[in-house]
Amino acid sequence: MKNRLKVLRAERDWSQQELAERLDVSRQSVNAIETGRYDPSLPLAFRIADVFGLAIEEIFLREG
Amino acid sequence: MKNRLKVLRAERDWSQQELAERLDVSRQSVNAIETGRYDPSLPLAFRIADVFGLAIEEIFLREG
DNA sequence: CCATTATGGAAAGCAAACTTGACTAAATGA
DNA sequence: TCATTTAGTCAAGTTTGCTTTCCATAATGG
Numbered sequence: 077m078k079n080r081l082k083v084l085r086a087e088r089d090w091s092q093q094e095l096a097e098r099l100d101v102s103r104q105s106v107n108a109i110e111t112g113r114y115d116p117s118l119p120l121a122f123r124i125a126d127v128f129g130l131a132i133e134e135i136f137l138r139e140g
Numbered sequence: 141m142k143n144r145l146k147v148l149r150a151e152r153d154w155s156q157q158e159l160a161e162r163l164d165v166s167r168q169s170v171n172a173i174e175t176g177r178y179d180p181s182l183p184l185a186f187r188i189a190d191v192f193g194l195a196i197e198e199i200f201l202r203e204g
Numbered sequence: 205c206c207a208t209t210a211t212g213g214a215a216a217g218c219a220a221a222c223t224t225g226a227c228t229a230a231a232t233g234a
Numbered sequence: 235t236c237a238t239t240t241a242g243t244c245a246a247g248t249t250t251g252c253t254t255t256c257c258a259t260a261a262t263g264g
Contacts (some may be wrong), residue, residue, distance in 0.1 A: 157241095167241090171241070172242095173243065181251085
């Protein structure tokens with residue numbers, strides 16, 4: 077499952093650490109999700125959508 | 141995390157078994173998600189959204 | 205030079221998601 | 235009456251998400 081975290085973070089000039097704090101997860105979790113090592117849980121996906129003010133579908137992409 | 145699975149299933153007259161097959165998960169998983177014992181993974185949430193033709197946000201609800 | 209920040213990732217462990225198999229109980233319908 | 239379908243749940247096992255700790259690398263600024 078691909079995602080646009082890196083770009084969204086860059087647009088806001090947030091470090092992985094900063095995003096992790098806003099999401100209340102570890103920096104390693106943000107890194108792992110961002111680099112595609114695993115997908116977030118659904119509750120975390122909702123929090124991610126919330127901090128960016130976007131729909132889940134606008135951040136995480138069904139990949140072919 | 142609440143969800144509208146039971147109603148959406150009823151609208152389409154699908155059994156938990158039928159939905160499970162469309163989602164390619166076990167019937168027990170559908171039941172557990174529907175009765176709120178746990179949340180689906182994000183990839184499964186996308187598949188659920190797809191089979192119902194809705195957005196994830198229209199099926200799963202941030203609960204107070 | 206050196207200290208700091210940012211990123212990527214490995215290892216070990218716990219918790220949550222998902223599996224199969226089994227059981228119960230209510231409803232249906234022939 | 236009996237077989238079938240549906241829904242709910244439990245137990246035990248595997249996989250995945252997330253944690254903490256640690257290490258490595260590159261970029262930045264004094």
